[in-house]
Amino acid sequence: MPDFVSLPDAVAATVRDGHTVALEGFTHLIPFAAGHEIIRQGRRDLTLIRMTPDLIYDQMIGAGCARRVVFSWGGNPGVGSLHRFRDAVENGWPHPIEIEEHSHAAMANAWAAGAAGLPFASFRGYLGTDLPSVNPRIATVTCPFTGEELAAVPAHRPDVSIIHAQRADRAGNVLIEGIVGVQKEAVLAAEVAVVTVEEIVDDLAAPSMNSTVLPGWAIDTIVAAPGGSWPSYTHGYSHRDNAYYKAWDEISRDRARFQQWLAESVMAAT
């Protein structure tokens, strides 16, 4: 059974400087509260894995947490750039970061391989693109049965994965509904898995035996963090705050404005 602890205690106990960390959630269920706690605790030199860095890694990169980012689409969806991510890549502010860039198909396969305990993923991808020429962790493998050459990428095996979900019961079983993304794979691929939830309930009330449920024994730590996915969302509990995603463009564009936001909205908050 997982530990039930506070968010500060969960981050302090699991995330170390230099760790490879994934805070996943495909637009939906992004664990923003956990990301802000990592910023407050001043973690540094993290390798951050996410398919879409989204605002959460833009904030963590701008706050100086990241040494390396492994990703496949680094924009503000429907709005434009992630300005803190761009400033780090283009200008090395607040310090230079390394990037390991993939496609979504590669990242999704790398998560599935990690969950399956495999060392790498193979798939039909990257055909004719320039990405293999700039990312040495994209290779090829030949099918031993047909001779077809396939793309190969290393499995994701983070030290810590953190996801947000709808709810957990008191045994730590977790229900995930809506766009499930790679939440299950991120948890199962990680050495240590932390799940933040909207609420902890007596009865999980999963609507079907086919519902996406992660058994408590596959999770290390559960944290009650109501609203912890904002400005992303938790299906059935909140809606995506698209107006905030648009507003982030202005907040993040300028370094001083971002630092003011960081001081007021993250560092001063608890």
Add this chain to the structure above:
Amino acid sequence: MSDYTPTEVMTVSAARALSNDDVCFVGIGAPSAACNLARLTHAPDITLIYESGTIGTRPDVLPLSIGDGELAETSLTTVAVPEIFRYWLQGGRITVGFLGAAQMDRYGNINTTVIGPYGAPAVRLPGGGGAPEIASSCGRVFITMRHSPRALVERVDFVTSLGFGVTGTERAALGIATRGPALAITDLCVMEPDPETNELVVTSLHPGATRAGVAEATGWDVRFAAALGETAPPTEPELATLRDLHRRTNAAHAVSP
């Protein structure tokens, strides 16, 4: 309703290219508007799939992101992201992939990664996302983008997603069985690949667009089909449906929930 913008003509023309029988993998932005316009007008049974795992989605407003809750709520089923890329896209079940682009060359190769050198980019763009495998695994690829010499370029700075390859022959040489770029729809014209060379040539001019205007707005020495058509102007129902869709979308995205 005779007044319309070039962007509206682009969206309407792109929507018309889709049919009821299509299973369409939808990119965000301009493709999303076109695909949903098709669904709301002449192709009510089209299957729209977004990379967030929503299959057969019927959103009432356009999503800002590919993972808005609206897409899941109105879907036939919502599957995990590894499943959407492995079983449905790689499995060969998508007839049309609809992509946008920051840069495109005459062979439909797309750049959404960087402007300038990769190691020291002048502009770091968002990257590939689902596009590299959408471009190779869907039956056909439609591309929609605004026409400008900085966007339709002689040579893309980075091949994020393969069209026909930098000389028009690489796609076939790689043994890729899918057709590749079948249609590029801009705010000035429609382009289709030459059956011999795979070069995108202008096959239809939108109302008000001219050969000279298209040539000036294209970064390569653009060619025009011998039987150059003229795009039929948007109809009143098409425009009304599109504007209504944008009105609902803007209202929904303007306020925090």
